Amino acid sequence: MEYVSVCLHHSLEQVQVDLLVDALGQAGFESFETEEGVLTAYMPRPAYLQNKTEIEAVLLEYGPFISREDTLIQDQDWNAVWESSYQPVRFDDFCFVHAPFHKPLAEVKYNIRIEPKMSFGTAHHPTTALMIKFLQENPPLGERVLDMGCGTGVLGILAAMQGASCVMGIDVDEWAYRNAIENVQANGFSEQGSCPFSIKLGDARLLSGMKFDRIIANINRNILVGDMAAYSEALEVGGSLYLSGFYMEDMEILEQACNARRLFYKQHRSQENWAAMHFIKK
Secondary structure: OOEEEEEEEEOOOHHHHHHHHHHHHHOOOOEEEEEOOEEEEEEEHHHHHHOHHHHHHHHHHOHHHEEEEEEEEOOOOHHHHHHHHOOOEEEOOOEEEEOOOOOOOOOOOEEEEOOOOOOOOOOOOHHHHHHHHHHHHOOOOOOEEEEEOOOOOHHHHHHHHOOOOEEEEEEOOHHHHHHHHHHHHHOOOOOOOOOOEEEEEOOHHHHOOOOEEEEEEEOOHHHHHHOHHHHHHHEEEEEEEEEEEEEHHHHHHHHHHHHOOOEEEEEEEEEOOEEEEEEEEO
16 A cells, blocks of 8 residues: 655654654554654554545644655555564663564563554653653662653553552553553453553543552653643552653753652652653652
């Protein structure tokens, strides 16, 4: 099948890029590639022609901030192309995040099989990698873990492998929700297993009445700030909140939002100007 790629050179903030990706996903785009200042979206040509009016309406909202180039990609073996370009990620001897077509590594402690499709969370992005490093340093043994904005489910899966007592993943995106369920099952976990692992479709409103020992939230700054009250309410006193999905210059804003909800800074990590922070509820 022929595909159309829409390459957008932009001057958008990260939260705006996230909103644009969500809108384009709803307009029918199947996959995305992002790098600094560039967003590329892909869609089968028949769907592109059918949804063109909706696509144009989405892009018109961002017109002053983007330049656009559409390219027709001729039919080819897309599975082979994806397999040839998708690279696994290894974290020393700790874990290996790989696709189904990669061979697991015997020398690492945890092999995590992820088929990302359109979901965020392949461990390639610095924010996911930073959260994996936090989990490596402080395993959630026996803890009730929430993976908020779970994407592919990779962080929750790692927490379950490390001995969490139970894990819940929540994502507002239906595609991510379905993908996370598939990945959780592919790694041997279920709601009825020794580590009950559930995936929910929705947002922070689902947290009412729930309690966790650890909350992992890799989303973006504005959503994190807006949902901070829900995170604090759902976290046990003495529990840990790990945040990522924002830049280092956003750290002060996040700390202020946390402090207002009895969440206090313990440490942070950074990579390529992306940051991850650890807070304790008191």
